[in-house]
Each structure stands twice: as structure tokens, then as C-alpha cells.
Amino acid sequence: MKVALKPQQGYAKRLASQVAVLLKKNAVTTLRGANSPVLRIGAAFGFILIIFLVDIALQADMADNEQYKNVFDPEVRSMDSIPDCSEDLYLKDSEGEPCYNLLYAPKGDVFVKEVVDHVIASTGSKPSRFMGMDTSAEIDAWMDQHKERAQAAVFLDVEVVGGKPVGIDYDLQTNSSVRYFKNEFQSPNFFSQVPVQVAVEREGAKMLARHKFGSLSAEADISWSVGISSFAHPPMVIESRIPEFAAPFLYAVGMFNFVATLIALVTERQTGQRQGMRNAGMLESSFWISWYLWEVVTNFMTSSFIVLFGMMFQFRIFLKNNYGLTFFLFFLFQMTMTSLAFIFFAFMRRPQAAVSIGFFVYFLGYIMIAVVVSGWPYDGSYENGLNYVFYMILSIFPWNLLAKGLTDFGDATATKESPGLRWGERSSYCVTEDFTSVRFIPGTYIKPNCSMPLDEIFKWLTVEMFVFMLLAVYLDNIVPNEYNNYRPFYYFLDPSYWLTRGWNARDHFSGIVAEKATSDAAGRSASARNEDVVQEENELVDKLRRIVSGQEGLGNASETQEGTAMSVFGMKKTYSSPLNPCGAKFKAVKGVWLSVDEGQIFCLLGPNGAGKTTLINCLTGVLKATSGDALMYGYSVKHELDKIRTFLGVCPQFDTLWDTLSGREHLEIFATLKGMSREEAKVEAEQKLEMVQLSKDADKPVGQYSGGMRRRVSVAISLISDPSVIFLDEPTTGLDPVTRRHMWTVIQEAAKGRVIILTTHSMEEADILGNRIAILSKGELHCIGSSVRLKSSFGSGYKLLVQLDKGRMRQDPTHKEEVIAKLNPAIGFMPIDQSNDTITYSLNHEDSEVAQEVLEKVEQYKEELGLQGLQLNLSTLEEVFLNVARGQTNAVVLNNSTGLLQEE
Numbered sequence: 001m002k003v004a005l006k007p008q009q010g011y012a013k014r015l016a017s018q019v020a021v022l023l024k025k026n027a028v029t030t031l032r033g034a035n036s037p038v039l040r041i042g043a044a045f046g047f048i049l050i051i052f053l054v055d056i057a058l059q060a061d062m063a064d065n066e067q068y069k070n071v072f073d074p075e076v077r078s079m080d081s082i083p084d085c086s087e088d089l090y091l092k093d094s095e096g097e098p099c100y101n102l103l104y105a106p107k108g109d110v111f112v113k114e115v116v117d118h119v120i121a122s123t124g125s126k127p128s129r130f131m132g133m134d135t136s137a138e139i140d141a142w143m144d145q146h147k148e149r150a151q152a153a154v155f156l157d158v159e160v161v162g163g164k165p166v167g168i169d170y171d172l173q174t175n176s177s178v179r180y181f182k183n184e185f186q187s188p189n190f191f192s193q194v195p196v197q198v199a200v201e202r203e204g205a206k207m208l209a210r211h212k213f214g215s216l217s218a219e220a221d222i223s224w225s226v227g228i229s230s231f232a233h234p235p236m237v238i239e240s241r242i243p244e245f246a247a248p249f250l251y252a253v254g255m256f257n258f259v260a261t262l263i264a265l266v267t268e269r270q271t272g273q274r275q276g277m278r279n280a281g282m283l284e285s286s287f288w289i290s291w292y293l294w295e296v297v298t299n300f301m302t303s304s305f306i307v308l309f310g311m312m313f314q315f316r317i318f319l320k321n322n323y324g325l326t327f328f329l330f331f332l333f334q335m336t337m338t339s340l341a342f343i344f345f346a347f348m349r350r351p352q353a354a355v356s357i358g359f360f361v362y363f364l365g366y367i368m369i370a371v372v373v374s375g376w377p378y379d380g381s382y383e384n385g386l387n388y389v390f391y392m393i394l395s396i397f398p399w400n401l402l403a404k405g406l407t408d409f410g411d412a413t414a415t416k417e418s419p420g421l422r423w424g425e426r427s428s429y430c431v432t433e434d435f436t437s438v439r440f441i442p443g444t445y446i447k448p449n450c451s452m453p454l455d456e457i458f459k460w461l462t463v464e465m466f467v468f469m470l471l472a473v474y475l476d477n478i479v480p481n482e483y484n485n486y487r488p489f490y491y492f493l494d495p496s497y498w499l500t501r502g503w504n505a506r507d508h509f510s511g512i513v514a515e516k517a518t519s520d521a522a523g524r525s526a527s528a529r530n531e532d533v534v535q536e537e538n539e540l541v542d543k544l545r546r547i548v549s550g551q552e553g554l555g556n557a558s559e560t561q562e563g564t565a566m567s568v569f570g571m572k573k574t575y576s577s578p579l580n581p582c583g584a585k586f587k588a589v590k591g592v593w594l595s596v597d598e599g600q601i602f603c604l605l606g607p608n609g610a611g612k613t614t615l616i617n618c619l620t621g622v623l624k625a626t627s628g629d630a631l632m633y634g635y636s637v638k639h640e641l642d643k644i645r646t647f648l649g650v651c652p653q654f655d656t657l658w659d660t661l662s663g664r665e666h667l668e669i670f671a672t673l674k675g676m677s678r679e680e681a682k683v684e685a686e687q688k689l690e691m692v693q694l695s696k697d698a699d700k701p702v703g704q705y706s707g708g709m710r711r712r713v714s715v716a717i718s719l720i721s722d723p724s725v726i727f728l729d730e731p732t733t734g735l736d737p738v739t740r741r742h743m744w745t746v747i748q749e750a751a752k753g754r755v756i757i758l759t760t761h762s763m764e765e766a767d768i769l770g771n772r773i774a775i776l777s778k779g780e781l782h783c784i785g786s787s788v789r790l791k792s793s794f795g796s797g798y799k800l801l802v803q804l805d806k807g808r809m810r811q812d813p814t815h816k817e818e819v820i821a822k823l824n825p826a827i828g829f830m831p832i833d834q835s836n837d838t839i840t841y842s843l844n845h846e847d848s849e850v851a852q853e854v855l856e857k858v859e860q861y862k863e864e865l866g867l868q869g870l871q872l873n874l875s876t877l878e879e880v881f882l883n884v885a886r887g888q889t890n891a892v893v894l895n896n897s898t899g900l901l902q903e904e
């Protein structure tokens, strides 16, 4: 018996056809799904619109300021009074602590006192707002202790000659805090300094005049009034502030793609779709390349649209800078973010987490961008000491490079006259020299004190894009996946990863034989187990011994040897937590030995949690078995999974379908993954759809299918490309009785010349379909054999139902006893039940010939005893199942009671 290994396409051809079909799948699922590119482009438009609106709002806000207005006749502000300190934003009276308009010194100087008194009188200020001190040092000390409590301070040094003041030397101190209130920036000069200065100078000059000329002389009567106004001026041009705030918004567009990519990838993992495609022979490289190419397409579109929308809204950074430069900055940024999303994908199990990750990354980036737009560390001194370290570290994060690029674009188009950046200037415009040493050339933008020009940004982003991508693939290999499968961190250094190495079947199988001997010695004795199970094990151990001794080959395509189609040798699976491999372990499959011949349907039954799905997953290579192996048509699951997958069909327990793809599209994708050409895939899909009676609904999206219809698609997928070994994990769950019966016919047809391993909870299904049936419980096989064999071994064998005449029973109450007394010695059995008008005999574990004999004997009494009916029934499979399951429960109880509960 040989499996016809499908002629393998060359690697390049296989990769090309898989990438093409997966790219199409990515495009179709994304276009029809919630994360469609239309939505991504919509996000680009939305964010550009927000930037536009924020810019308009800021410009409107600025337009209120005087410098942005046309001022023909500027208002003159009188400086003749000093504002009260309580008018100030900061200097307020607070409990017990008044604020002061003016502190002055020295307070003991009569001339100083005279000046201050006149300042108070002439400006109409409250005297309590003035406080004198002895020295200017005392004023400084007081100010130091009383923050924001005085508007100004003055130290007057009056020169006295002959008892008369002849000159004044004074120092004025004012509060220099710039205040924004009453809708404008309050200049400390105009608000308090000039009025105080005017008043002190005026009253000082008057005091000197009074003492020189006498208070009543005309010369002493000085008129002094000061007013201040700005020049008449045209409005200042309001420059767009886009470069200052656009970076976080445009970064948000990139984040939108980041989250969408992450959701799409993690969803494929969570729903088992990725594993389903692997089972069909998908190459890992096809998976990555197809997703990456799709992201190239999407990011190309969104980047183009960002620039086009920017131009549409007349943003100078998009209009005046070279299109290629702006496009490349966004495109490379988005591609690098895609690679970063792939890195996060290695650690994520649930798509819902993508949004939280997105928020976290955005927040982190937002803070960093705020630093970068301020100029540091991409300035002229970037190579100095610690600066270089930060320069390198910050450049690892793609959003910082985006922010730097956008800042340069903004600076290059800061005013209407700014020339913008041309493609050829992408490196030369950014120079480390400062303003003073740069030679500016008209019509060319030069940025002094600058490092990391756009050319450098492009190089950084390109390198990061590839490095992140490689890192993502590496992490995908070494981080435990949803099935806890992972490679060692040094896997790529192991030559066997790159070269298809032969494996030593003798060593491999002698190890399994040795392990069996050890576990037999330590575990339950063979006598405690069902004889058929033990016999199956022994035959398989013998087979292994023959293989090890070289008496028998593996029976694969390279050999002519006959053999069973599938043999499972001591398969074990122990689950442990990926986060705590040394912690508690759970033995889900405890060493299963079984064989299946070609043309057989092998039914695996067992209660929930028995380990059926785990066993199937180990056999299909989804899970790595902890120990043991299986040969399928002579190929080892452990060592030759790639070859096995060419003739394997799998219908998983849960449908792993894309809601947005139709049944036909699913089948075409899987047929192509299996190596069929486009035309062949179309024909195959049509045929399989017809087989599972889905032709009518073939083009509806699977999301609109009923549970039963989805199940049929999964079965159809498992039958694609004529597989030799087919695993069906509960294939008929959710099917109505009519469809179920049709599916049974499909399965029976499919079994011809193949091997089908089927798990089910329907005993009827197992009874009808199963050529051999095994019952698994708590990870161990408890029986194996044909349905009849199991019924006779584990059921109560044949039952004979004898129906009495109701009339005779009414007339003669002892009639039942009379019948029993006659029949018991004749047939040699005691009744197990005699309720109502029926007597039931159990013909325990007898074969059908004995049952027939008993029936014939009873028939001889039929007339004499007036028997109404005789029925010979074999126990049902359900009875067998319950007996095995109960037997298991009892075994545990028994062991419990003896305190010898074995490790489960």
C-alpha cells in the first residue's frame, strides 16, 4: 500500500502561487471587513480635515491680537497713573498680606519720602500700597520672601549739597512676569514699569525743582504728561501653525493602520485560520510575504491620499515640498509601523488587545514627538557626548523620525516666501553650522543647527522596516504560540532548520519502544486493561521492533512494503503553562497506540475532555506530541510533517472560516494552498461544493451561512485535493438529520481507498460509519474494535425480549411465573427484568450464533405459552459508551477509596 505523494511544485512556484492567493484573500477580507482600506483612507482624510480646522481656529484666535490687525490710528495710553497691584493677574491681596504698587528705599530719607508722597498724590494711588524700607538689600530680601506681592521697587539715591537735593540717581525694579489676561499678553513694561518710572521721574524732577526754585516759583511748576502708543502698522501676516501641531495628527493616521493590521493578524490566529492554512500546506514565508505585500498596497494608498488631501486643503508643507519627499516620509513611516505591528503580533492572542496596545504606543509616541519637535536631539550638536546616545535611541522609534521630517517640511515652508524642499536637496538642506556661519542662497532652503536630514530619515526608516520585520518573524518562531509551540531561541543556528536532513528511524523508534517498556513497568499492568487494547499495543510494538531491527521498512512511497495506512505509537501529550513550564502539568493523552487500515473509517469516541481533539491535533502536527509518533503511509508525523501535509485533510472541531469570504472562495484558496493551479482549484471547488450540497449558496459570504452550512464548508475543505488521510473532528455537529445522513454518505464515499479518523458524540454516527471504534477516556484508550466487538465486550451482549399475552395474564395471575418456570431451564438463563407484560433475558457476551439458538428454543414454546412476540436485540453503542465511561468513574472512586488515586 502506497500513498501517491502529490508531485510537489518547486519551492519558488509554490511560494508564488500561495502568495498570490493569500494576497487576494487579504485584499478581499480587508476590503469587505471592518478595517477596509476605505476606512483607512477615510481616517487620513479625517485627520487632515482636523488639522485644517485646528489651523483655522488658531488663525482666528491670533487674528484678535493687535499685531494681526490693520492699525491706522493707534490708541495712546496715558501713563499718568500707576495701576493698582490688585488689577494684576498674579499680584492679589490675600488674607493678611496686601500687595504693593511700589516698594521704596531708603524710607528714612526725607527727600525720598517727599518724592513718594507726591507719587501717591499725583497718581491717585492708595498710600497703603506703598511700603518703605531702609536699603535696597532689604527690598531684595523682602521680595525673595514674598513672591509676586509687589509690582515694582525703587531705590532713590538723592544727592544733597548744602542741605538741598541737587540730583537723583535711582534704580527701578519691576516684576517681569509676562501675563496673559484680558485676551492678550500683558507686557510688564507697559503695564507697570513705564507708569512707575514716569511717576518717580516726574515727582523726582518736581522735588528737585521745588527745592531749587522754591515751591511757589514758576520754574518749579513743571507740567509732565506721558502717553504711549504703538506705530500705525499694517496687519502682520498670520502664518500657518500646522508644522507645530501636525505631527501628532499625522502620526495618528499611521497608528490607525498599525491597529488595523494588528487586529487582522491576531484575528487570523485566534480563529485558527492561520493553523488551518498551515494544515493545508501553507508555507510560513507565504503567510508573511502575502501580509507584507498587502500592507505595501494599503500604505501606498493611504500615504498617497495623505499627501493629496494635504494638497487639496492647500497646506504649504504639501504644496511647496517635493511630492516624492512627503510621500516617502509617510510611506516609509507606515511600513515601519507595519513591521512594528508584526512584532507585537508575536505576543498577542486576542484582537481586542490591539486597541489597548495602539493607545499605549500612540501615547508613548506623542510624548516623544513633543520632545523632537522642540529641536532636540536632531540639532547641530548631536554628536556631542550624551546627545549622540539620545540621537541614536530616539531614532529607533519611527514616530520621532516622522516628527523630525515633518518639522523640516514645516520649516522649509514657514512663510509664503519659503522655497520648500526639492528632491535633490533632501540631504544638503540640513547643516550642523549655526546661523552665523551658514551661507544662505536665495531660493534654496537651508536649515542651520540641524542633523538627521530627510535622506538620513529615509535610510533609518528603511533599515528599521526590514530589521523589525526580521525580528517579528524571529519572535513568531520563538514565542510560544496559541498551541504552546515554539522553537528554541537559537533555532536559526541549527543546520537542520535550513537543510532537510534525514532522520534515523531506528534510533527514533527504539526510543519509543524503550519508553513503552519503562512506562509498562511503572504503570498499570496489561491485565488491568482491555485485551483488545493490549493486543493492539503489542502488535504495534512488534511492528516497531521489526522496523528497528530492519526486518520491516516504514512503508512509505520509497518502499514497496505493505503496511497499515496509519499507525500511532505511544502518543503522549502533556500540557504545561507557557509562562511557567516548570509548573503544574496536565496529561491530556497518556500513550495511545492504534492502527488504521486503508479504506477504514476509524471513530474516536470519548466523553468531553477525554483528549480526542488533543490526539487529533498531535496527529495533524498542530500540537507537538510530548512523546511518541505516528506513521502515515510510512511518513513520520514528527519528522516528515511537510510530506504528510500533502496528503492530509483536516476538518477542525471549530470552523476556522472568514466570515467575509464565500464558500467557493474558501475552497479555491485551500485548493491553491494544496498546490492546484487556478483552473484546477475552480473545478475542485465546484465539485466539493456539490458534494456537500452547497452549490446553491456557494457565492454567499460564509458569515451568512447557518452553523450546519459552515460545518459543511469545513468538511469540504478537508476533502480538497483528494487527501489520503482525513481527520474529521465532530464533522456533523449542528447538521439537521437529513443533511447529517447525506454527510454520512459523503464520508463513506470519501473513505474508499483512504483513511478517515472521525470523532463524534453521536453513537448512531459511530455505529453506522465506524469500521473500527475506539473509546478514549482520561487520555487513555479503553477499548478498540468493531462496533459488534465492542457491544459484545462492553455491552450486555444480546437481549431477548419475550412478550406475554395480556389476556391470559389477566385471567391467570400466575401466568408470568409459569412462563419463566418453563423457559429458564430450557434456555439456561435467568430473566433480568419482568416488568409489565415483557420478560427480558440478557444473553451476556454471547456471540450471535448462541443468541440465535436461544431464540429458536423459545420459539418452540410460542404457541404453548401464547407468547405474543420475541425480539432479539444487541446492546447499543451508547450502552457500551456509558459502561466504559461509568467503569472509568468507578475506577477512580475505587482508587479514591483506597487512597491510591492515580495522577490524572
Ligand SMILES: Nc1ncnc2c1ncn2[C@@H]1O[C@H](COP(=O)(O)OP(=O)(O)OP(=O)(O)O)[C@@H](O)[C@H]1O
Pocket: 575, 576, 586, 588, 606, 607, 608, 609, 610, 611, 612, 613, 614, 615, 653
Ligand atoms: N491548551 C491546553 N492547556 C491545558 N489543558 C488543555 C489545553 N487544551 C486542552 N486541555 C485539556 O486537555 C483535556 C483534553 O481536551 P480535549 O480538547 O482534547 O478533549 P476532547 O476529548 O476533544 O473534548 P470535547 O469532546 O469536549 O471536544 C481537557 O481536560 C482539557 O481541559
